[in-house]
Amino acid sequence: MTITRRRISRSWNRYRIQALLGQGLVHGVLTLLGLVCLIPMILVVSISLSGEIALVEQGYQLWPVGFTTAAYDYILQQPGQMMQAYGVTGFVTIVGTGLGLLLCSMLAWPLARSDFCLRGPLSFYVFFTMLFGGGLVPFYILVTRYLGLKDNVLALILPYLVTPWYVLILRTSFAQLPTELLDAARIDGAGEWRIFFRIVLPLSKPVLATIGLFFVLRYWNDWFLALLFINKAVLYPLQYLLYVLMRNITFLASNPQTTGMAIPTQSARMALAVLAFGPALFTFLLLQKYFVRGITIGGLKG
Amino acid sequence: MQSKKSNFQTTKAGFFTRWMGSQRSWDTNFNLLLMALPGILLLLIFSYLPMIGIVIAFKNYRFADGIMGSAWVGLENFRFLFGTDTAFRITRNTLGMNSIFIATTTIGALAVAMLMNEVYQSRMSKYYQTMLFFPYFISWVIASYFVFAFLNGEGGVVNQLIVRAGGSPPSWYRSPQYWPLILTLANLWNSIGFSSIVYLAGILGISPELFEAAKIDGASKWQQIRFITMPMLYPLIIILVLLAIGRIFNADFGLFFFVPRDTALLYSTTDVIDTFVYRSLVQLGNISMAAAAGFYQSTVGFILVITANWIVRRINRDYSLF
Numbered sequence: 216m217t218i219t220r221r222r223i224s225r226s227w228n229r230y231r232i233q234a235l236l237g238q239g240l241v242h243g244v245l246t247l248l249g250l251v252c253l254i255p256m257i258l259v260v261s262i263s264l265s266g267e268i269a270l271v272e273q274g275y276q277l278w279p280v281g282f283t284t285a286a287y288d289y290i291l292q293q294p295g296q297m298m299q300a301y302g303v304t305g306f307v308t309i310v311g312t313g314l315g316l317l318l319c320s321m322l323a324w325p326l327a328r329s330d331f332c333l334r335g336p337l338s339f340y341v342f343f344t345m346l347f348g349g350g351l352v353p354f355y356i357l358v359t360r361y362l363g364l365k366d367n368v369l370a371l372i373l374p375y376l377v378t379p380w381y382v383l384i385l386r387t388s389f390a391q392l393p394t395e396l397l398d399a400a401r402i403d404g405a406g407e408w409r410i411f412f413r414i415v416l417p418l419s420k421p422v423l424a425t426i427g428l429f430f431v432l433r434y435w436n437d438w439f440l441a442l443l444f445i446n447k448a449v450l451y452p453l454q455y456l457l458y459v460l461m462r463n464i465t466f467l468a469s470n471p472q473t474t475g476m477a478i479p480t481q482s483a484r485m486a487l488a489v490l491a492f493g494p495a496l497f498t499f500l501l502l503q504k505y506f507v508r509g510i511t512i513g514g515l516k517g
Numbered sequence: 518m519q520s521k522k523s524n525f526q527t528t529k530a531g532f533f534t535r536w537m538g539s540q541r542s543w544d545t546n547f548n549l550l551l552m553a554l555p556g557i558l559l560l561l562i563f564s565y566l567p568m569i570g571i572v573i574a575f576k577n578y579r580f581a582d583g584i585m586g587s588a589w590v591g592l593e594n595f596r597f598l599f600g601t602d603t604a605f606r607i608t609r610n611t612l613g614m615n616s617i618f619i620a621t622t623t624i625g626a627l628a629v630a631m632l633m634n635e636v637y638q639s640r641m642s643k644y645y646q647t648m649l650f651f652p653y654f655i656s657w658v659i660a661s662y663f664v665f666a667f668l669n670g671e672g673g674v675v676n677q678l679i680v681r682a683g684g685s686p687p688s689w690y691r692s693p694q695y696w697p698l699i700l701t702l703a704n705l706w707n708s709i710g711f712s713s714i715v716y717l718a719g720i721l722g723i724s725p726e727l728f729e730a731a732k733i734d735g736a737s738k739w740q741q742i743r744f745i746t747m748p749m750l751y752p753l754i755i756i757l758v759l760l761a762i763g764r765i766f767n768a769d770f771g772l773f774f775f776v777p778r779d780t781a782l783l784y785s786t787t788d789v790i791d792t793f794v795y796r797s798l799v800q801l802g803n804i805s806m807a808a809a810a811g812f813y814q815s816t817v818g819f820i821l822v823i824t825a826n827w828i829v830r831r832i833n834r835d836y837s838l839f
Contacts, residue, residue, distance in 0.1 A: 237738065241635045248629065249648030252706060255663035256655075258674060262666060274672035322556030325549035332546050337553060344564040346826075347819045350811030351794050352804065353570025354563070356584060362562075377559045407548035436656035439770070443799065454658045458775065461661065481672070488662040492655055499654045503647060507714060 256492075263287070263486035270481050286486035296448070296456065297487065303368070304435060304453040311372045312430040316423060318376050323385035324411055327392075345379045355443055370444040371452065375433060381426050388422035389415060425505045428498065435495050453491045460484065574812035578804045594809035603793065607810070611789040614697065614773075615765045618704045623758055625705055626712035627750070631742060633713065634720045650710035657771030664703060664776050693786040696777060700787065703776050704769070712757075719753045720746060756829050763825030766818040767791065790814045 258277055262270065266281030273280050290297055325331045326338055354374075364370035392415065400410050416423065441455035451459065461484075499506070574594055576587040598604050629649065636642050652660070667675045668689040676686035689695060727745050736744070768789035777787040779796075790810060797807035830837035 238636060238639075241632050242639070242641060245629075245632055245636065245641075245645040249645050252648050252652055252710070255660075255666065255706075256651075258666050259663055270672055274677045275666055275669075275674050277674075318556050318559065321552045325553045328549060330542070330545065331549045332542075333550060337557070340557070341560065344560055346822050347568065348564065348815060349567025349569070349571045350808075350815045351791075352798055352808040352811045353567035353573055353584070355798055356573070356578075356804075357562075357566055357570060360580065360583065373559065374563050377556045377563075379560075382556070407545060407552070411552065432654050436654070438656060438658050438775075442795075454656050457662070458658045461658075461665070461778065485662065485666070488659050492659045495654055495656075496651065499651060500647065503650070506650070507646070 256496075259485045260489055263482050263489050265482055267482055286482035287490075289483055290486055290490065296451075297490070299449060300451050300453045300456040303371075303450055307368065307371045307437075307452060308431055308434040311375060311434040312427055314372070315376045315378070315381075315430045316427050319378065319381045319426065320385055320389075320416065320419075320423070321411070322377060323382045324389055324415055326382070326386045327389035341379050341382055351443075358444060365444050366447045366450060367444075368450060371437070371440045371450075372434075374440060375430075375437070378433075381429060385419075385422060385426060388419060392418055421505070421508065424502070425508055428502055428505055431498060432495060435498075457487060457491055460487065571808075571812055571815060573804075574808040576805075576808075578808065590805075594805040595813075598806055598809040598813070603788075604810070604813075606785065607788055607790045607793045610786060611768050611791075612765060614700060614789065615761075615768060617697065617701050618708075619758060619761045619765070621701055621705050622708050622712050623754065623761075625709045626716050627754070629709060629713040630716035630720055631746065633717050634746075635738075637717075637721070646710070646714070648710075649713065652707050653711045655707075657769075657775045660703060660707065660772075661775040661778060664699070665778075668699070690778065690780050691782050693783045696783055696786045700772060700776060704772060707772070715757070716750065716753070719750050723749045752833055756832060759825045759829050763822040764818070766814055766821055770795065 254277070258275060261277055261279045262275050263286050264279040264282055264284065265276070266283050266285070269281030322341065326334060326341065328334065331337075358370055358374070359365045362370075364373075396414060396418070397410060400414055405413070436454060437452065438454035438458055441450075441452050442458070445451060445455065570584050573584050573587070575589055575591060576584070577590045577593070578584065578587045582588075633642060633645060636645075655663075665673075667673055670676065670686075670688060670690075673686075673689075675689075679686040687695065689699070723746065727749075728741055731741050731745055768791045770791040773787055773789045773792050774795070777783045779792075780787075790813075794807045794810050794814070797803040797810065826837050
């Protein structure tokens with residue numbers, strides 16, 4: 216009796232030690248991977264906080280060398296272009312997210328209704344665009360020549376408003392709403408619009424938060440539409456401004472004789488990047504759980 | 518299959534009765550259609566009109582004449598495109614790099630998902646997920662700054678390490694041979710968190726009883742992974758890989774454009790169909806060439822998506838796109 220018990224407890228101990236070791240190992244590997252993902256960001260933040268001379272002497276370091284906030288002071292003292300770009304990006308993000316959420320929901324709700332007579336054809340109409348597209352050239356010609364939206368802020372908003380993938384996620388979520396509530400509202404004499412705005416949308420806050428965040432990051436991070444349609448510096452969004460700066464630096468570096476233009480210091484450049492991804496990162500950290508939920512709802516269909 | 522067909526039938530049969538039937542259904546259908554109308558119009562403009570505009574690939578486009586007014590030239594644009602080495606180069610780079618991306622992301626994401634599953638109960642798992650997931654929300658423009666901080670000739674971290682180890686660092690932005698590796702790492706960094714969440718959801722969906730039974734039978738962790746986790750995940754893996762193959766003709770423009778900083782010296786390994794179309798269209802103004810390459814991408818891409826989806830549908834209808 217005592218022998219077996221001891222044996223059991225010994226093997227149990229060995230099992231626990233092995234499990235603990237295994238867990239420790241897994242934690243170690245994941246910490247390492249996580250840090251590898253973070254290092255580029257840490258590096259850029261560190262450069263932005265480093266002294267210019269120290270950077271030239273010691274190269275980029277993961278910890279700021281000759282710590283100074285001079286780069287940020289420099290940018291914030293001459294806000295012109297940067298603040299303008301923040302303004303454009305902020306406007307596009309707010310208007311695009313608001314309108315996009317509204318229009319995608321308004322398109323998704325009829326598709327979620329089994330009693331809507333055009334549900335089948337309309338579903339096909341929406342989702343076919345996920346399979347086939349005309350490509351960049353006709354799109355570009357359409358927007359510039361036929362819609363005349365070159366150097367127009369609408370060109371930064373309109374093309375992303377209706378995104379079939381978001382409509383799909385919204386439809387799936389709307390279809391799961393309890394029908395009793397809708398029937399009750401209908402008996403009380405509520406019309407379709409009233410039901411949509413007073414019942415469907417308020418009941419769908421979680422999925423609207425998810426899609427809203429997808430929209431926010433999509434508009435905030437967008438450079439593509441600016442790359443195609445924006446030439447005027449006043450309308451540069453943040454991401455595009457960063458690209459233009461990077462390109463100019465490359466150009467100036469390869470043509471040193473070109474003078475008359477101040478080359479932003481290395482730390483100032485990185486400070487610009489930090490100011491551009493800071494808000495996006497903050498949003499993400501704050502509302503990460505909604506993203507994870509969104510992926511598990513619709514990720515497979517992405 | 519059967520159920521879908523019958524569903525469609527009832528919708529169709531109900532069309533007239535529902536549309537014309539009672540005042541209420543007419544009202545319902547009318548209002549719902551009205552609600553969907555703005556979305557329908559936007560899709561019509563930004564998705565369907567470009568589909569018609571794809572005929573531009575068979576025309577000699579002149580700005581003054583517009584798409585419909587320009588003269589037909591048959592296959593002239595394609596003869597021009599495929600007469601150069603460029604067509605081969607961009608196809609090879611697109612297919613090659615995307616194949617590498619699919620393989621590395623799938624394997625990496627599976628490994629991370631399994632590790633995450635082991636420590637899912639722990640408080641730390643949330644932090645790991647955050648760290649791995651955040652690169653997905655960094656735009657490629659910013660990521661190109663990150664890569665630059667590593668590879669920059671003056672002070673770049675990788676260069677410092679090579680010098681410290683006694684080597685002489687290459688000039689990265691002039692050496693195309695390194696870029697398949699650099700782009701693969703950048704892509705992995707960007708997408709591993711996202712993909713691993715999908716696989717983690719798959720693993721968490723496996724019935725815990727299977728693992729308990731295996732543990733009682735004395736199965737080691739490795740055996741559990743090999744004989745339970747992997748077989749249970751095979752359908753999901755196959756489906757996700759097939760769907761990725763369906764999109765293999767479309768490259769991630771931002772990755773290939775910004776990270777190598779649109780450097781002409783690197784085109785031999787970094788130029789893909791998407792960047793080529795953009796450059797021809799906007800920078801070089803060679804619209805016919807861009808249109809031909811775009812048509813090529815759209816049609817081959819469409820065939821691939823349809824085929825991949827058809828196969829997925831045969832494996833498991835729930836995962837297919839349509």
